[in-house]
Amino acid sequence: MAVLTPQRPAPGSGAPERESRRLGFSQRLGRWDVKLSPYLYISPFFILFAVTGLFPLAYTAYVSVHDWSLLGGQGEFVGLQNFSDVLAQPTFWKSLGNTLSIFVLSSVPQVIIAITIAALLDQNLRSATFWRMGVLIPYVVAPVAVSMIFGRLFADQYGLINSMLGIIGMDPIAWHGDRLASHVAIASIVNYRWVGYNALIFLAAMQAVPRELYEAAVIDGAGRVRQFFSITVPQIRATIIFVVITSTIGGLQIFDEVRMFDATGLGGPDRNWMTTVLYLYDVAWGNQHSLGRASAVAWMLFLLIVLIGFVNFLITRQISTSGAAKKPKRKSITRGNA
Amino acid sequence: MSSVAVTAQTAGEGAARAAARRRDRKAAGSATRRAGWIVYAALGVVLLISVFPLYYTLLLGSSDPVEISRNPVPQWLPDMSLFTQFQTVIESTQINFWKALANSLIISVVVSAAVVLFSTLAGYSFAKLRFRGRGPLLVFVIATMAVPTQLGVIPMYILMSDLDWIGKLQAVIVPALVTAFGVFWMTQYLSESLPYELIEAARVDGASMIRTFWSIALPAARPAAAMLGLFTFVQQWTNFFWPSIVLNSSNPTLPLVVKSLQSNYFVDYSLVMGGVFLVTLPLLVIFAFVGKQLVAGIMQGAVKG
Numbered sequence: 131m132a133v134l135t136p137q138r139p140a141p142g143s144g145a146p147e148r149e150s151r152r153l154g155f156s157q158r159l160g161r162w163d164v165k166l167s168p169y170l171y172i173s174p175f176f177i178l179f180a181v182t183g184l185f186p187l188a189y190t191a192y193v194s195v196h197d198w199s200l201l202g203g204q205g206e207f208v209g210l211q212n213f214s215d216v217l218a219q220p221t222f223w224k225s226l227g228n229t230l231s232i233f234v235l236s237s238v239p240q241v242i243i244a245i246t247i248a249a250l251l252d253q254n255l256r257s258a259t260f261w262r263m264g265v266l267i268p269y270v271v272a273p274v275a276v277s278m279i280f281g282r283l284f285a286d287q288y289g290l291i292n293s294m295l296g297i298i299g300m301d302p303i304a305w306h307g308d309r310l311a312s313h314v315a316i317a318s319i320v321n322y323r324w325v326g327y328n329a330l331i332f333l334a335a336m337q338a339v340p341r342e343l344y345e346a347a348v349i350d351g352a353g354r355v356r357q358f359f360s361i362t363v364p365q366i367r368a369t370i371i372f373v374v375i376t377s378t379i380g381g382l383q384i385f386d387e388v389r390m391f392d393a394t395g396l397g398g399p400d401r402n403w404m405t406t407v408l409y410l411y412d413v414a415w416g417n418q419h420s421l422g423r424a425s426a427v428a429w430m431l432f433l434l435i436v437l438i439g440f441v442n443f444l445i446t447r448q449i450s451t452s453g454a455a456k457k458p459k460r461k462s463i464t465r466g467n468a
Numbered sequence: 469m470s471s472v473a474v475t476a477q478t479a480g481e482g483a484a485r486a487a488a489r490r491r492d493r494k495a496a497g498s499a500t501r502r503a504g505w506i507v508y509a510a511l512g513v514v515l516l517i518s519v520f521p522l523y524y525t526l527l528l529g530s531s532d533p534v535e536i537s538r539n540p541v542p543q544w545l546p547d548m549s550l551f552t553q554f555q556t557v558i559e560s561t562q563i564n565f566w567k568a569l570a571n572s573l574i575i576s577v578v579v580s581a582a583v584v585l586f587s588t589l590a591g592y593s594f595a596k597l598r599f600r601g602r603g604p605l606l607v608f609v610i611a612t613m614a615v616p617t618q619l620g621v622i623p624m625y626i627l628m629s630d631l632d633w634i635g636k637l638q639a640v641i642v643p644a645l646v647t648a649f650g651v652f653w654m655t656q657y658l659s660e661s662l663p664y665e666l667i668e669a670a671r672v673d674g675a676s677m678i679r680t681f682w683s684i685a686l687p688a689a690r691p692a693a694a695m696l697g698l699f700t701f702v703q704q705w706t707n708f709f710w711p712s713i714v715l716n717s718s719n720p721t722l723p724l725v726v727k728s729l730q731s732n733y734f735v736d737y738s739l740v741m742g743g744v745f746l747v748t749l750p751l752l753v754i755f756a757f758v759g760k761q762l763v764a765g766i767m768q769g770a771v772k773g
Contacts, residue, residue, distance in 0.1 A: 160676075163676055163677045164677060165599070167593075167597065167677035167678065167681075168593045168597040168598070168599035168602070169593075169599060171589040171590055171592060171593035171597075171681070172589070172590040172593045172594065172605065172651075174586045174589065174590070174646065175586050175587070175589075175590040175609075175646045175648075175651050176605075178586070178645050178646040179612070179646050179648065182617075182624070182642065182643040182644075182645070182646075183612065183615075183617040183620065183643075183648075184612075184617075185620075185623070186617070186620025186621070186622075186623040186624045186627070187615070187617060187619065187620040187623075189620070189623035189626075190619065190620055190622055190623055192623075193622055193623060193626070247511075247514055250507050250510055250511050250514070251511070253503035253507045254502050254503055255503050255507070255508075255511075256502075256503075259760055259763065261511050261515070262763045263755075263759040263760065263762075263763055264511075264514070264515040264518055264519075265511075265514055265515070265518060266755075266759060266762060266763055266766070267518045267519060267522075267752075267755065267759075268518050268521075269702070269762070270702055270706075270748075270751040270752060270754070270755045270762075271521075271522065271706075271748050271751070271752075272705070272706035272708065272722070272723045272726070272747070272748065272751075273706060273708065274706075274708050274723045274726040274727065275723075275726055275744045275747060275748050276521065278726060278729075278730060278740065278741075278744050279521045279522075279524065279525050279741070279744060280521065282524070282528060282737060282741070283521065283524065285540075287537075288536075288537060288538060288539060288540050289540055290524070290540040290541065292540075293540045293541075322517075322518075322521065326514075326518060327766060330763060330766040330767055331766055331767070331769070333767060334766070334767035334768070337767075375614065379614060379616055382616075383616060383618055383619075385708070385709045386708045386709060386723075389708075389712075389727075390726065390727070390730065393730055393731065393734040395727075395730075407618075407709070410621075411713075414621075414622060414625070415713060421622050421625070421626065424622050425622045425623075428619040428620070428621070428622060429619075431616075431619060432616060432619045435616050435619075436614075436615075439614060
């Protein structure tokens with residue numbers, strides 16, 4: 131096992147160094163090979179990532195303080211004008227509200243349902259692979275396609291969901307007319323695609339929970355539900371944090387689902403389901419053709435995502451460690467994420 | 469005397485067997501009990517919800533458009549008229565179906581191959597080689613996984629129009645060539661599954677660094693590389709936001725076809741739904757073959773990630 135620790139020096143860094151003066155050409159070449167290769171191998175990632183990932187992000191700040199139109203290109207420096215313009219647009223604020231609402235409606239049920247499905251899959255099932263593949267099917271359907279299909283299911287008139295509500299005696303819901311209802315419909319599009327995926331992540335974490343813990347709990351007289359909340363949930367806390375953070379980053383950038391939810395794709399007549407990324411799209415390539423203002427939107431959304439991600443991290447860690455303090459620690463789980 | 473011995477023996481055997489059975493059950497814990505029908509029923513409902521929207525797409529694709537706008541379930545079974553819709557979509561000049569299919573294929577294959585190669589290279593370096601700055605650089609990679617780089621779209625768009633790449637496939641391919649997640653994934657895998665002895669043996673035998681990578685690390689990385697390739701493929705195949713900005717309906721990808729279906733034929737739900745299914749079909753077929761690997765990949769990534 132000691133062999134696997136990363137502290138172990140790589141060949142060539144120890145004793146031979148003292149004899150460096152007597153090295154021949156090919157040996158010197160070999161040493162350069164050892165020294166430079168690691169950097170050479172990581173350089174494609176860092177160079178491409180700098181150009182296509184970091185630079186654009188930083189350059190967004192530059193664009194955001196300029197008058198910059200889609201067709202006319204760079205204009206003059208305007209300071210924080212773009213920011214104040216955006217902040218003065220009611221649609222921006224509405225889009226933030228929509229984003230947060232859709233995000234909460236999608237992420238919270240998503241995690242809860244996914245953990246529940248994972249608990250089901252964690253039972254001793256016949257043909258386990260079949261069930262696991264079954265819950266993953268929605269993952270390979272493109273979000274745009276899911277959105278089109280759910281747009282029909284949630285149609286205001288003669289949609290399947292409203293008809294079913296009619297059968298149980300409820301009034302039809304204006305899925306495209308009412309603000310909150312549209313958020314629920316869109317959140318269900320997001321959930322449809324990601325619940326199964328996250329369930330498998332939770333399932334893997336659950337299977338790594340040592341079975342002795344459950345035995346001990348059974349001896350102590352804990353029932354299934356108690357076992358679930360006192361052992362399973364605290365034991366998979368690292369995974370819960372992981373899923374919550376990834377779903378935050380994704381959930382605050384929802385675009386495909388809202389873009390396709392109706393034929394116009396701009397968040398409905400009252401911008402009821404316009405998310406902030408859709409708003410950014412509209413500002414840049416839709417109605418305003420202002421790359422400067424769109425950059426201001428991007429920066430503010432960026433800060434929001436980082437902020438919420440951080441808060442999320444703190445909250446999840448608080449919740450999940452409070453129950454786990456007394457339990458024996460599992461190295462293989464805590465190691466990677468702690 | 470002999471009969472007693474026999475009894476004792478059988479009793480002993482029986483008791484031992486019972487004890488073993490008890491031990492087995494205990495060792496495996498409560499979860500080893502076969503799942504009850506309630507679990508299967510609940511999972512059946514989950515499966516139904518997973519599959520139903522796709523089935524419903526087929527259903528609407530086979531139905532009469534006028535009928536759809538009056539009745540949410542015009543018929544219960546898909547029929548042959550579905551193929552008429554497929555044909556219309558494929559032959560439509562506004563849709564460019566074959567071009568979209570080819571584009572999606574090119575983008576997904578090229579990007580997956582590049583992500584796998586670059587991630588394995590960097591992952592091998594981070595996991596198994598010693599160099600100055602290794603720690604901080606790895607932390608940097610992990611930190612960037614949480615950065616929403618999607619939000620750099622505006623400068624990226626400006627860059628693409630300066631390069632005159634708007635409407636061309638490289639505008640989608642080049643920004644996707646590397647991912648921080650890929651590097652992290654391969655680093656994790658290689659640091660656990662590639663023994664130092666193998667690398668040292670190759671080095672002692674006089675293999676150069678790149679030779680060692682090529683003939684030792686790359687083969688060892690195959691399982692994780694396959695997973696990474698699969699996920700990148702699915703992700704690129706279903707990607708919409710960025711392609712919808714830099715590509716257009718004359719040179720689309722399959723998700724963009726869904727958009728043109730919606731804007732060109734939005735009243736003809738039957739045609740739109742037929743098209744939506746057609747667009748979804750390739751990945752469903754692929755899923756039938758690699759679904760198992762996707763499941764394994766997600767579960768493997770979960771334990772490590």
